Amino acid sequence: MTNQNGRFGIHGGQYIPETLMNAVIELEEAYNHYKDDPAFNAELTALFNEYAGRPSRLYYAEKMTKDLGGAKIYLKREDLNHTGSHKINNVLGQALLAKKMGKTRLIAETGAGQHGVATATAAALLGMECVVFMGEEDTIRQALNVYRMRLLGSEVIPVKTGTATLKDAVSEAMREWTSRIADTHYCLGSVMGPHPFPTIVRDFQAVISREIKAQLMEKEGRLPDAVIACVGGGSNAMGSFYHFIEDKGVRLIGCEAAGRGIDTFETAATVNTGKLGIFHGMKSYFCQDEYGQIAPVYSISAGLDYPGIGPEHAHLHDIGRAEYVPVTDDEAVDSFEYLSKTEGIIPAIESAHAVAYARKIAPVMNKDQIIVITISGRGDKDCAAIARYRGEDIHE
Amino acid sequence: MSKIREAFDGKKAFIAFITCGDPDLETTAACVRAAVANGAGLIELGIPFSDPTAEGPVIQGANLRALTGGVTTDKIFDMVRSLRQDVTVPMVFMTYANVVFSYGAERFLSTCNEIGMDGVILPDLPYEEKEEFLPLCHTYGVNLISLIAPTSENRIAMIAKEAEGFLYIVSSLGVTGTRSEIKTDLKSIVEVVRQNTDIPCAIGFGISNPDQAKKMADISDGAIVGSAIIKIIEKYGKEAPAHVGEYVKEMTEGMKIS
Numbered sequence A: 001m002t003n004q005n006g007r008f009g010i011h012g013g014q015y016i017p018e019t020l021m022n023a024v025i026e027l028e029e030a031y032n033h034y035k036d037d038p039a040f041n042a043e044l045t046a047l048f049n050e051y052a053g054r055p056s057r058l059y060y061a062e063k064m065t066k067d068l069g070g071a072k073i074y075l076k077r078e079d080l081n082h083t084g085s086h087k088i089n090n091v092l093g094q095a096l097l098a099k100k101m102g103k104t105r106l107i108a109e110t111g112a113g114q115h116g117v118a119t120a121t122a123a124a125l126l127g128m129e130c131v132v133f134m135g136e137e138d139t140i141r142q143a144l145n146v147y148r149m150r151l152l153g154s155e156v157i158p159v160k161t162g163t164a165t166l167k168d169a170v171s172e173a174m175r176e177w178t179s180r181i182a183d184t185h186y187c188l189g190s191v192m193g194p195h196p197f198p199t200i201v202r203d204f205q206a207v208i209s210r211e212i213k214a215q216l217m218e219k220e221g222r223l224p225d226a227v228i229a230c231v232g233g234g235s236n237a238m239g240s241f242y243h244f245i246e247d248k249g250v251r252l253i254g255c256e257a258a259g260r261g262i263d264t265f266e267t268a269a270t271v272n273t274g275k276l277g278i279f280h281g282m283k284s285y286f287c288q289d290e291y292g293q294i295a296p297v298y299s300i301s302a303g304l305d306y307p308g309i310g311p312e313h314a315h316l317h318d319i320g321r322a323e324y325v326p327v328t329d330d331e332a333v334d335s336f337e338y339l340s341k342t343e344g345i346i347p348a349i350e351s352a353h354a355v356a357y358a359r360k361i362a363p364v365m366n367k368d369q370i371i372v373i374t375i376s377g378r379g380d381k382d383c384a385a386i387a388r389y390r391g392e393d394i395h396e
Numbered sequence B: 001m002s003k004i005r006e007a008f009d010g011k012k013a014f015i016a017f018i019t020c021g022d023p024d025l026e027t028t029a030a031c032v033r034a035a036v037a038n039g040a041g042l043i044e045l046g047i048p049f050s051d052p053t054a055e056g057p058v059i060q061g062a063n064l065r066a067l068t069g070g071v072t073t074d075k076i077f078d079m080v081r082s083l084r085q086d087v088t089v090p091m092v093f094m095t096y097a098n099v100v101f102s103y104g105a106e107r108f109l110s111t112c113n114e115i116g117m118d119g120v121i122l123p124d125l126p127y128e129e130k131e132e133f134l135p136l137c138h139t140y141g142v143n144l145i146s147l148i149a150p151t152s153e154n155r156i157a158m159i160a161k162e163a164e165g166f167l168y169i170v171s172s173l174g175v176t177g178t179r180s181e182i183k184t185d186l187k188s189i190v191e192v193v194r195q196n197t198d199i200p201c202a203i204g205f206g207i208s209n210p211d212q213a214k215k216m217a218d219i220s221d222g223a224i225v226g227s228a229i230i231k232i233i234e235k236y237g238k239e240a241p242a243h244v245g246e247y248v249k250e251m252t253e254g255m256k257i258s
Helices: A018-034 A038-051 A062-068 A087-100 A114-126 A136-141 A143-151 A166-179 A197-205 A207-220 A235-244 A311-318 A329-343 A349-364 A380-389 B003-008 B025-037 B057-068 B073-083 B097-103 B105-115 B127-132 B134-139 B153-161 B186-196 B210-219 B227-254
Strands: A011-015 A058-060 A072-077 A105-110 A129-135 A155-159 A184-186 A226-231 A251-259 A275-279 A281-286 A322-328 A370-375 B013-019 B042-046 B091-094 B119-121 B143-148 B167-170 B201-204 B222-225
Touching: A011 A275, A011 A311, A011 B127, A018 A087, A018 A166, A018 A197, A018 B127, A018 B143, A018 B153, A038 A087, A058 A207, A062 A072, A062 A329, A062 A349, A072 A207, A087 A105, A087 A114, A087 A184, A087 A197, A087 A235, A105 A114, A105 A166, A114 A129, A114 A143, A129 A136, A129 A166, A136 A143, A136 A155, A143 A155, A143 A380, A155 A166, A166 A184, A197 A207, A197 A235, A197 A311, A207 A235, A207 A370, A226 A235, A226 A349, A235 A251, A235 A311, A235 A370, A251 A329, A251 A349, A275 B097, A281 A311, A311 A322, A322 A329, A322 A349, A329 A349, A329 A380, A349 A370, A349 A380, B003 B013, B013 B025, B013 B057, B013 B201, B013 B210, B013 B227, B025 B042, B025 B073, B025 B227, B042 B057, B057 B227, B073 B105, B097 B105, B097 B127, B105 B134, B127 B134, B127 B143, B127 B153, B134 B143, B143 B153, B153 B186, B167 B186, B186 B201, B186 B210, B201 B210, B210 B222, B210 B227, B222 B227
Parallel strands: A072 A370, A105 A129, A105 A184, A129 A155, A226 A251, A226 A370, A251 A322, B013 B042, B013 B222, B042 B091, B091 B119, B119 B143, B143 B167, B167 B201, B201 B222
Antiparallel strands: A011 A281, A058 A072, A275 A281
């Protein structure tokens, strides 16, 4: 799907300072060399299976299916991976690649802390130094993950600039990379940023849809009717969609964080409220004002609180291959509680956005239809914040 | 011939960077006039951006203060219109790709032409992406300034061959901001540049004192100073123009321009 110059339709590209150009070219060359290298892939597969616990389960949510009374619902359990989310897939791939490139230090941005924890984990495992940039606001919302990263031996740098959230953490990680390139790999956490990151991250996350396809074939002997995943930058969604893109009968649905609603300023629903722009190394859709100033977005979910979306998603939207729908804080919190009570699975608040949309469409679908929801992460990290949202003050 | 060349005609150029609207546009205009009166040969006007990823803390702060103060691209165009009634030195905009893109590249660049801006510097538009704006830059006679970094190595010749206006050589790794020492082997970079183009080249990032400026101008055609000026504006606010003038005088005298 990636064009020669790292484009997905009109989106993507490499809008970065000259200082970083040779670094991304070096990364692209290394990736092209290793992606088809049997030894590299054997090593990565061993890490996926033995260390991260893959393949993740495709679980038939029978109670939820009965309760909604429509389509049959399966949950792709990325929350069961080591470190508790899909982020480990990409991180193990990139960390291994960086190590092969001779890099000794990883830097990363993080929103909810899941990507930071995954990067810190891979760094510990592979004996690399690790520095994670995290918006100061998010270090407060996700204090437990800050502790986890430090426990794993990483340095966590709170970012105070701008809105002190995910976009500022990305900016600061990019700044750090321009100052130290020789020994450092920027382990970007989503299908965004300059080429080749959107392609590399997608390929490492594509294991999700590869497994869904095989597992569902085994259980049901057919493809799903819809695949639903939450979208911030869009890595778990891209991973969940990728191997279904050519299967036109499969609806691909990305759930954006609408925050308090797409008719308010407190939203992070990029496709639904943003416009075409150039930021963080890529051309894509961004929430911005009429002069191109990036908007201070909002969502209850720190992981979806980002003003842009990966360029391949922007392209899938343009060509009508995937749908991007807004889901509000209220709907997500309600589904966070719903899945906990109905299936005994506490989803990440990010993933709860996907659950919420499935609850809207499943009842109006036929009983012989199948929905797969990707549960991108587990919700332990969110319990304190959701309790606060419900007016209950608990201490972690 | 590009008007930008005038800044380097038979002399070394002192290039002053000022973020528009910090603390307000009247002060910006007065700082520009003070810099020009004291020997600045070229002015870089920064259009603030919410997320300036190539800037260090000093210029990030200026961007934030300017945006908080309500400055917009249109208001900056108006300021330039009035500056151009008496300021004749070449001037270029320095901003981020999204500011130009979202305004509408054609609308932005045709306005540059109309108000007398001679070029644009976009630090997030490398060689590989310059086609995004280059054709329209040519249509409207606005030079798209290319940058060369310490990591450019095998890319220097390719960039220099197609460069226009002047070449901006980034002195150090990292973001903008003053540095006590510049370690990059800039002489070798300039040598490769000279072999591939005859347009002037100036060095920026990290320069704050006359001694550094002289050294940089000795090995190239000029020195670009941003953060050191922004620090003065941050410190003195509306009273900054006189102090900026004094500083520029010290720098240009050190470089033996004035």
